[in-house]
Amino acid sequence: MTRLIEVPTQFDDRSFDQFASAFAGATADGERLLFDAHAAEWASPYGLVGLLAAGQAARSSGGGGGGGERPLLTAPTHAEVLTYWTRAGFFREAADLFEIHGKVPRVKAADESDVLLPVTPVRAAEDVHAVVSKIQERAAAILASELGLDPKATMGFAMALSEACQNIVEHAGTGGWVAVQAYDWRRKLAKRVVVIAVADAGVGFRHSLEPTQSKRFGARWGDAAALEAALIQGVSRFRDPGRGQGLAGIRRYLARWDGKIAIRSGTARIAIVPKWDDDVPLKDGLPAFPGAQVLIIIPEQGSTKR
């Protein structure tokens, strides 16, 4: 028997919980999974890397239905959507995780336009080097000319991206993906934004921090407490006093450029919410989803008041 998981038509961080809920329900009995994206109309970088993480989790937990089969994925039917997902590098990565149904166009992952970094696997430190090297070549012009950031901000952007990717290498216990894109965010800001999305289906923050932090939190310990410890208090699973600098550095960078970070792990989600956004700082009791998913948004500079 195959369990169906519908990919939301507008698939981004806002609709991710709906997707996670369907995923949690469908994976309960180890049947083969079918991710149905045929009706998808749009997906943010967060949606794309999140879908790959779901495929990764399904494969590792037997969601291929046993016998070494991969979970199924029906590709979007809208030609424009299909082309965009291809240009964004999604299908190049998805081919290893899913048995894909639908006609995927032969389009190269983007080397120009708004896709600053197509969906890129992150498994080791060497991958982070490649990501940082590539993003500096491409991001400088967009950050300065389209978002109005000081040209010096490009290096800070690369630092933030590096630290976000390193969370996978250091803590996930498995590989993950990163994607970076610039687009017009009409719904929320009527401005250009650059978005970094990072996702993995690894052990998640709670599991990573449990040996060193769970006693300190006592009964409060859980996914939300682990995210709070990592993002707000800057703690790390390592005893080295220099650890925990990465997320603190990302926060400093985002504070300067009025940006946002949100991290979802397990059943919780934490966010540093700028004035222009109405997200909530901490949500607990969400549908369980493996690993960690990070969203970073940097808006065009100038007035970002709603």
Next chain:
Amino acid sequence: MIQHIDVHAVLQESVSGIYTDLVTRPTGRVVRERIEHAMATAHGAVALARIDFTRVGCIDYSCADEIVAKLLRGRPAVLVLTGISDGHREAIEPVLAGHRMAAVIERSDGTLEAVGAPDAAVALLEELVARRLAVRTPGGTLALTLA
């Protein structure tokens, strides 16, 4: 004597000949260990080591911690950082401040500046003067006494 260490060259030898960025902890660890080795095996007594970041692209917080903070903690000699860009400072300063440490930066005009935790920065410059490794210039800035 002053020892000169070209971080870009160390990076190219350590990790890859194609990347110029100091990112990730493993990279930082390898680069620091090579610098420590170079300092430990230098001929003659090293009073001061110039750690030159010229041609290094991006430094992330992990590498700033793994290289600069840990080298300072070991303190095999007085360290002076050169070739530091604004972007490099963005990573190095908060990392040092978090450790309540300071480091000396030699600007392109030869003047010195201490960055990091304010108390540690003042103490570090005073120490350089007391050890006659730096002197006050007529313009009121500090410069190294050794060339």
